[in-house]
Amino acid sequence: MTATTDPYDVLDPSAPVYTLSGGDWQDIVQDVADRHPDRIVVNMGPQHPSTHGVLRLVLELEGETVTQARVVVGYLHTGIEKNCEYRTFTQAVTFLTRADYLSPFFNETAYCLAVEKLLGITDQIPERANVIRVLMMELNRISSHLVWLATGGMEIGALSAMLYGFRERELILDIFEMITGLRMNHEYIRPGGVAQDLPPGAVEKIREFLEVMPARIDEYHDLLTGQPIWIKRLKDVGYLDLTGAVALGATGPIMRAAGYPWDLRKVAPYCGYETYEFDVPTQTDGDCFARYLVRMDEMRESLKIIEQCLDRLRPGPVMVEDKKIAWPAKLAIGPDGLGNSLDHIRHIMATSMEALIHHFKLVTEGFHVPPGQVYTAVEAPRGELGVHLVSDGGTRPYRVHFRDPSFVNLQSVAAVCEGGMVADVIAAVASLDPVMGGCDR
């Protein structure tokens, strides 16, 4: 940390400016070698089998005990937020869905809720669109938790757990593909509603999944929950109590595993969550095992919500009435999958000049959003996913900022890892469930 001054500071050019940085690798190694000759510095990541993509941990080890853990992020920075500033409000969804690639529907919903709030059309979103959003988000919550279970299990050495988790995730991805045309990065939820209605057969397919899944969750419990090695590896490991979670801003399963039933779906409901009946699972131990149990229970609660969604799906529009906002292009299943509806193209190209103008104007220019700023947040699988959206009144966002739970939760890495062993680092980081796409954006 060095303090200098900023000559361009209009208010007080003599005010100190602090530059924080992690330091160079050589400096860290030399520093540790000087202070503690018996310690070594290990660079875990960004290429490492268990760092969830490209997380980098610089560990200071004494034997196998971690004395210091530093997190280095940014290896998956793709400029998603900045890119959004150069696209229309609708097109921004295409970028944002790729941020936290394991929970695309949450990214899309959080952003769309923000746009809708700025537009003041929150109340005009059709009921059916809201139900579909909830439905997709809860399916997505299960698929995201399944990836966590699969990779977390694999990292602790339970190789079969990995395949079991991915097997069920595949069922969900099939549903996603059927409904949105894509298995990931869907661009399905749009400002004003959703891109298109559920295709025929989707409800039946989801119902089939609802029948299969509870038994599969029991199977995971049979495979892991009572398993002595699994318990030994997770119990009392990666401990973070409520004070720590609050101080570090950790949300989601981490906070709920510390005993606090903080769930935005209950606390600050959106998309009509207040009308659904479900519980917020909590545990009190605040360790990896508690987080494991919380996530396992959350999958069951999501199944409950999905069931309620299916029961309350009534025919109706899935996009706002306002034609100045609703995306004009229609999608249809073609020979090569979901794509532009040929009927719609025929309509604008051959029959209606006005429709063509409308389509062209809305697709290329987009709609104006009143100036102002909003913050909306949804309960993503990893915690509070917030969007701070600023509009200057134009057709493009002035600024989109994501408060991504992966990024915030990673702050607790040092708190949950230091003092443990190398193997505990793996278990603890896995229990935080970071997704680097979301963290770095």
Add this chain to the structure above:
Amino acid sequence: MTGLGYAMTPVLAAAPLSPPTHRDIWWLIIIKTLAIFAFLVLATLFMIWAERRVVARMQQRIGPNRVGPFGLLQSLADGLKLALKEDIVPAMADKAVYILAPVISAIPAFMAFAVIPFGPTVSIAGHHTNLQLTDLPVAVLFVLAMSSLGVYGIVLAGWSSGSPYPLLGGVRSAAQVVSYEIAMGLSFVGVFLYAGSLSTSQIVAAQAHRWGILWAAISFAVYAIAMVGETNRAPFDLPEGETEIVGGFHTEYTSLKFALFYLAEYINMVTVSALMTTLFLGGWRAPWPISLWSEANVGWWPLLWFLIKLGIVLFVFIWLRGTLPRFRYDQFMQLGWKVLIPVNLLWILAEAAIRVVNVSNWRTWVIPIVVLAALLILGSFIADVVQRRSEERMQMPRVGPALVPNPDSPYPVPALGPATHPPLAATVAAREGASGESHSDVRTEGDGRA
């Protein structure tokens, strides 16, 4: 004590031992050596294939099925490809040791198999010979020595790579061997006590009427755990724990050197399984219903029984890998030092006492003493466990502490319970309502522009 149930059977001391091996003709020795070499290499190739197929089936996958019938040649193809890979020596490596390490690892793995009896005396081209390369009087110790030597390869590989992960793997491996070699060695003692010999062929002979697993059940259990630890296999694969220390000792190895480590690991697995078969599962002797057939233990048939038993033990290795998560380093050490070794010592004491009682008429006063001693040791063992538990509890006062705000913390902690929901939700709703109105004002403007 399982031992007491059959303490009164006087069979074993009188078990007939096979005659000492006569010297084989030179070409027979060469044939046997080559046969063992070929067997081990083939067994490795087969094991890799079997492991991938079986684990795949357990994980609802198919596994390799493209190269050769049922994918049987997959490991051969992989091996050939591996051999053709570029051989990299890290700049920081201690070159001589780095190159030597895989060799040190592989050679003892092959050598240990020399003392495993595959079957009884057979006739090859008119010569009578045992299906065993050499019948040492201290054969079991030889296996133990070879497996310890092999570990030098792993430790040296970890050290000479000049990189942190291999170093960690090497250190883990050294600790693992020190602890598990003891448990393994002690479990052999239980067998020696009954068989009265260290020679593998005579241990097999001593199991003519009753398998070792019956007279030394606890030794068997300890050996079963120790052999998995000794071969660095899941759930004890700490030295290479891929998801923790990347690949452990072999992280920096490529090409044929890596292949040698791979080979050594699988051969070690076959060796310890063969040793288990020999010491506890009756060696090449036919299992019970088949053993009623008079030809079962004669000629080449026993080779089949041996291979079947070997296959079953090897399957358990695969099964473990498909099922169990990995132990943590300290938990693994705890299991070795605080459970396996004390249990084993206790068992040896009990077994020795039973033997004494068996052969003498002193049982009237020996039995109470033995029982007393066993109780004392057991008592101290339990006391230790109880004390450790209470210590753990003292260290971690965590009875719902996550719920109790830390009074020293400068950070605010929210009041707990579901009661926090309605007021907060109401506040948010109120705020949203207010902002919604103001937005709708702006909205008209926006509409005008759009």
